[in-house]
Amino acid sequence: MTVSKTSEKSSEKTADTAKVRKDAAETQGQGPGEALQLGELSEQLGYVLKRAQLKVFENFLRCMASLQLTPAQFSVLLLVEKNPGRNQTEIASTLGILRPNFVAMLDNLESRDLCARIRSTNDRRSHILVLTDKGKAVLARAKKLVATKHEARLNELLGPSNREALLGMLSKIANEF
Amino acid sequence: MTVSKTSEKSSEKTADTAKVRKDAAETQGQGPGEALQLGELSEQLGYVLKRAQLKVFENFLRCMASLQLTPAQFSVLLLVEKNPGRNQTEIASTLGILRPNFVAMLDNLESRDLCARIRSTNDRRSHILVLTDKGKAVLARAKKLVATKHEARLNELLGPSNREALLGMLSKIANEF
């Protein structure tokens, strides 16, 4: 399992691994205890995009700790507030959430009295989604936290105009790529 | 379960849900069959960042379909090539992969003869990672595919200078946020 199938020269397999490290250090100025070189990785948009996304979500969760809202839950509340009278399928698909997976999410929000399912009288198969009064209040507080802690930190880091430019480019990728 | 706990006026609960939709349509110019309004969601960096990341990974997988390499696998091969002589812990932690989760990933790459674990002679606990000849060849082809199909598409969409600016801002977020 630890045997290399790379070369026929099996003597190389048992070569001193210290030498491998030493050669690498000499060629690239890297020693055993030092940080690794990312190389081309730091130029890969996908890699940097993923790392940035994780950091942003992490910060979002910290900012929202008092309200116990995840990014996904926040997006549901925002979308329901903006689009009253829509059903589960419409809200879920707009957010890229599959209908089966949306059920547990709504169960959670409804059990916390943040939103409610209302059986439609037009089409008794569908559930109209609305924010409860508590849901509206929590969302209002969430928006303030996001603006004053989360987005403010991003503005601080990038500057407002860069932040706008970043948003525009990401939107373009999200919509046209 | 579908009963709203929002209001004491229980008569409202059975109000015609068609009216809710109609009111919404009148207020916001939205009808039942029309697309939902994203509202503030499209200004949330986290939301747009996540959507963009998914699109980029999706495109990456399509471009790499012939080589069957995921973004994570590609990043491992790149990092091992750039840092020969490092062990599993070093490679994994640099990529933000937990050591236990790295085992199956390496099993996969090693079973495909793309990389090999070599027991270190210095410290017989650790496994030095190296690319096999096939691994080097596959990585070279992967780089070409990424450059000519994946990154080229991004340059086409954003323009080279915007792409650079985007990368810089994302790096800043990933490293300093």
Add this chain to the structure above:
DNA sequence: TATTGTTATACTCTATAACTATA
């Protein structure tokens, strides 16, 4: 005692098929 690689395990996300009740 501490560390490397590993196993086992659990929890979240995501994805698909199929059921029910309505249409």
Add this chain to the structure above:
DNA sequence: TATAGTTATAGAGTATAACAATA
């Protein structure tokens, strides 16, 4: 028959504890 919500389930990805070999 088709659709909305739901259940069950399976697969990734991610997280922690603990073990064997080695230091």
